[in-house]
Amino acid sequence: MAEYVLPILFFLVIGAVIGVLLTAASKVFYVRTDETVQKISDALPGANCGGCGYSGCDGYARAVAAGEAPADLCKPGGAAAAKKIGGIMGIEVGDVERVTAFVRCNGNCGATEDKYTYIGSGSCAAIERFYNGKGKCRAGCHGMGDCVKVCENGCISIVNGVSAVDPTNCTGCGKCVRACPNKLIVLIKESQRCIVRCSSLDTGKETRQICKNGCIACGICVKKCPSGAIAIDSNHALIDPNKCTGCGVCVKACPVKCITAVSAGMVIENCNTDE
């Protein structure tokens, strides 16, 4: 009889002892968790995308609660999350504008050529190490899809040799921005109307020789722009989104058609070469 009762008794006793000890320990070592952190965590989307620059939603929540981070850094959460966090922290938060990723390369549809044949690992980062990529343009898209691989929402695809972002599902987390070895991808605000779709910093002559669609810094857009929003900097046109009214004059005027009109529901356009 004892051989059946003893084990049961033993576990009853040891279970009770451990239970009591753990309960006591949880009282002795009780730590008051910060309720603010929990509330902010609940207000965040919980995607842990890292777009805010912190390790994840919890890391960001802790930073906000500690007053180290502003309330409007969460891009996937957008204005709604920023408002909630502002409410929890008791601070006013301005509207956060939705940002989406945009690829600043226009070298699609054979506008530019390869300078060598690449056989090897299918990664932009790898190609970049061999003479700044296989394309003639060292600033251009390698088209091997490093950005496609990191996008969690499947917004990016390689269209005609250049990666393109479908902004519909883009959360603006910025993973593709960090993945692109050429830093071609930028986050643009939803209100931005026109953007120069080229990142080349070569001179106009050089650019013209290697890519039909590259910005040659001719300055026509600067002259034509009625609101003075465009400037040439380092052989490259730059549009100031704060001044741009979206009139579209520059888009029509650009001789190489590398200025693109963007709007919220933009669908990836096809080749824009003259042919």
Added chain:
Amino acid sequence: MELVRDLMIILFTGILTENFILNKFYGICPFLGVSKTTDGALGMGLAVTAVMVGASAVTYPIYHFVLVPLNIEYLNTVCFILVIAAFVQTVEMVLKKYVPALYSSLGVYLPLITTNCAVLGVTILNIDNEYGFVESVVNALAGGIGFLLVMVIFSGVRERISRCDIPKALEGTPVTLIAASITSLSFVGFSGIVDGIFGG
């Protein structure tokens, strides 16, 4: 002097020749799961070392002063798991209270130590090898240091792997397992070293 020599033999055997991960194949789960970065590997190794030593110190009296007199030694596995789980819980609470930085950096790995078979393994080995209290604790310390050592070494290997061009078919877990087997082979090179040092 005899005792010190025995303890040194246990220590070196546990760390090098009878390494928990690479020779006994205990604790493979955290070995593969947490070895992606050196920081994580170091934290996990230290936490496991602490829990191993603590668990050995707690299970020794339970076995010898409760289970043996009651003639229910066969319950040691179940009983030890229970004790280890409780011990990990306590460690977690203590860390949360006094070292919150370490607590948050260990994160989910801390509760996972409960199911780390290396911890259970060391407590059972202490019994099987009929170690005394001091020997048990030293054995646990050796197991923990060995675990820590291999974790940190392997995290370095994996950081190198992550920067290599791996054939598609081997990406991820396969190449990690291959690297683990080669690391394990390299530890075979230590066989006989303890006999060599202490003239066993």
